[in-house]
Amino acid sequence: MSTAAPVDSPADPLLRGEATSTPVKPAVRNRRRTVLLFLAGGVLVGAAAWGGHWWTVGRFMETTDDAYLQADSVTVAPKVGGYIAEVLVRDNQTVVIGQALARLDSRQYQAALDEATATVASRQADVARSEADLAQQQANIAQAKAELDGARANVRYAASQVDRYAPLVKSGAETEERTAELRNAQTRAATTQQANEAALRAAQSQTLTLQAKLQQARAQLAVAEASARRAQLDMQDTLVRSTLAGRVADRAVRVGQFAQPGTRLLTIVPLQDLYLNANFKETQVGHMIPGQPVTIHVDALPDADLHGTVESLSPGTGSQFALLPAQNATGNFTKIVQRVPVRIHLDVSGEARRALVPGLSVTVEVDTRHAASTQAQAPAGGARG
Known part of the structure; x- marks a missing residue:
């Protein structure tokens, strides 16, 4: 049995991949080390900068x-009650101080103002009449004083006549009848003086009564004027105005709505x-x-x-x-x-x-x-x- 002869590896080292492996690895490691050192340096610099910033600024923020x-914000509400006759602003509208926002039906308040004005005029007439009565009474007092002065003069004259004719009567130059007439005239003059004194006292006492009536009339006039001012204020308050500058928000007022005093209409x-x-x-x-x-x-x-x-x-x-503040003195405590x-x-x-x-x-x-x-x-x- 024959075996295949081993195939020799290529003679060229580039074909085996060995030529670049040995010289490339140190370069890669150097580059990686440089990058890591650079990154570490950057991190250290950043950390130092952040620490410096925190120490000088950040820890105080x-x-x-x-x-x-x-x-x-201010909630706008009417001071008087009535039906809303007119709404003068829109949602989110900018308003200024004193600008009219809504108007209430003012007919009943106008009638009350007219009535109060008429009452003031009547009370003014009462004061004028009382002042006239007092002035007339002062004239009556002056007249009574003048009449009293005349009566006193008559009394003095009658007394002088009696004193002048008394020696003549004793000497027989005048009759007793003449003396009686003079004494009668003296008595009448004294009586007239007493009557004039009583009339003067009555006139003077009447003056106090008239002065009291005048003070009462003036007090009633002050009350009527106060009522008129209140009616005037109520009339003015039928026109709801803004008390500050701003923008209209949460508008809930509508024409025909009945608004009680204090009812929220809108917010500024x-x-x-x-x-x-x-x-x-x-x-x-x-x-x-x-x-x-x-x-x-x-x-x-x-x-x-x-x-x-x-x-x-x-x-x-x-x-x-808070509406219901915590009471830490009771029960268990957790800070x-x-x-x-x-x-x-x-x-x-x-x-x-x-x-x-x-x-x-x-x-x-x-x-x-x-x-x-x-x-x-x-x-x-x-x-x-």
Whole structure:
């Protein structure tokens, strides 16, 4: 049995694939080592840069996404009741201070105003009549005083006549009849004087009565004028006006609707006075102070970086002002990190301002470096002192 002779391998090493294997492997390893070293160096440089940035900036940045835009909206309601006669604004319309929003049926209020005006005129007539009566009484008093002065003069004259004729009667130059007549005249003059004095007292007492009536008439006039002013206010309040500038929202008023005093008609949102409430964890507010810069990212404007400043911090955590605050002194206790509301003023204008509305979700980043540096310098300053 014959066997096949072994076939010799090709003499050319390139045909065996051995010529490139031995010299290529070290080059590949060198390239890989270079790439790895380069990548490691890049990672170290990046880590160093990130660490430097965190040490100088990042550790002072406090961030939260528990933040929302807000505005002090005002609910518009009528002060008087009545049927809605006209609605003067549309949904989402921009209004200014004092602009008319709705008008109520004012006929009954106009009638009440007319009645109050007529009552004022009547009370004014009563005051004028009382003043005239008082002036007339003053004239009567002056007349009574004049008559009293005349009576007193008559009394003095009669007495002088009696005194003058008395010696003549004693000497027989005049008769007793003449003396009797003079004494009778003296008595009549004294009686007239007494009557005039009584009339003067009566006139003067009547003056007090008339003065009291005049004061009463003036008081009734004041009451009527107050009623007229109230009727005038009610008449003016039938036209519901805006108390601030903003945009109409949540409009629920319709023509023909009966509105009671205090019934919500619509809401005015002052978009120009938007602010931001960010609820930071209690572990984040230790270095926050008013005036620190804030970077704001609004979900509705993902490509825009907005800015603001810390305006104030709440005097308590949100749980302290809840309708039913937690009572941790009862039952089992589990510590929960509390949140402190921080109010932030927005420094935004232009197109970004027009896109912001209350309720939008926001991510807030507060730079606390200023407060941290101030607190770090405080002990050193105290030691130097």
